[in-house]
């Protein structure tokens with residue numbers, strides 16, 4: 572029989588009032604906080620670990636997938652491009668161990684469209700350096716970062732969040748704001764605030780990516796590559812699906828980490844174990860889980876390419892194949908029922924097949940910039956003047972409509 576205990580209710584001190592509170596400091600949260608602060612908002616970023624970048628750093632997913640369409644045209648601009656460049660600002664030790672192309676024709680002058688067609692605008696970066704550079708960038712732009720602060724609940728009045736409550740070394744604290752951005756990756760804040768959410772029913776494969784140092788080479792081992800959506804699986808593939816993780820329960824996540832550790836250690840030891848020339852350089856400190864829970868937005872983004880949206884606030888591409896470009900509607904970033912709540916990164920509103928594309932790092936930056944800008948500009952997300960938001964994004968260098976791209980030669 573289930574056992575319960577009753578916690579004593581108590582008053583929680585409000586630490587400060589902000590214009591915008593961003594929950595989660597992954598790439599989505601970094602882009603959102605940066606955009607909010609640059610657009611004049613007093614901005615707080617709450618992060619439960621002690622580094623920025625989320626899966627992109629602590630999760631060792633140090634591959635910034637393409638911001639181009641694979642036909643030589645750049646698709647994602649603004650903060651998505653800025654963060655890509657920042658990630659390799661001090662160089663990179665990695666030379667794409669599994670790919671036969673790199674971003675040289677994009678990052679350097681003297682290359683033609685024909686050269687760019689042969690490669691995609693993506694980079695591998697040093698996760699540790701990128702985390703520190705993100706931190707410095709946010710601080711320079713006036714964002715207050717609070718590490719070690721897990722958002723555990725939210726207070727809601729009518730259809731708006733009034734405050735979020737964190738657990739940290741200081742105990743429980745409250746932070747009041749006008750607008751809130753869920754960049755937790757798992758739509759944690761949305762759930763806590765009673766917003767409508769959807770879970771990823773298919774679950775995730777076990778991932779055990781780690782960094783290895785072998786002789787002169789330092790590289791990422793990709794154990795547990797991206798799954799394909801069930802919709803596209805053969806009968807046989809569906810039958811042999813293997814264990815899947817939903818990533819929404821503490822116990823399951825701990826178990827997944829244990830399995831991931833065992834898997835990567837076995838892989839490392841198979842190659843001879845530790846020696847002067849062989850090191851297990853770095854393991855992830857957060858679970859490497861792709862899709863878990865997302866908000867139910869006013870619009871559900873689907874994977875139909877080139878679909879025009881009047882309220883588009885950014886463009887993203889398909890990391891899996893060259894060609895498709897997607898407009899991102901503002902409606903897919905805002906909660907249906909909580910007016911001052913939006914989401915970015917891997918918990919925006921998307922169909923399962925689109926989720927597989929929209930969850931990647933460049934798309935997280937695109938959606939982060941859009942909601943961060945909106946959060947700074949409007950009383951709440953539902954009362955946004957979308958035309959004004961689009962103008963502001965364009966002024967800040969973002970391309971939002973397919974027609975704005977360089978024509979295909």
Ligand SMILES: Cc1cc2nc3c(=O)[nH]c(=O)nc-3n(C[C@H](O)[C@H](O)[C@H](O)COP(=O)(O)OP(=O)(O)OC[C@H]3O[C@@H](n4cnc5c(N)ncnc54)[C@H](O)[C@@H]3O)c2cc1C
Nearest residue numbers: 595597598599619625626636722756778859860916917932
């Ligand atoms: C195995 C694997 C391989 C992948 N491969 C690639 C790839 O090659 N290239 C690519 O571009 N993408 C890849 N992805 C996807 C990509 O890494 C992520 O989807 C993306 O980094 C997510 O960014 P995010 O900011 O939305 O969320 P996250 O990176 O998950 O960040 C969320 C942040 O919020 C914090 N947080 C969570 N809950 C709370 C809370 N309650 N309170 C406070 N803080 C909280 C977390 O600590 C974290 O820092 C991969 C993902 C996985 C798992």
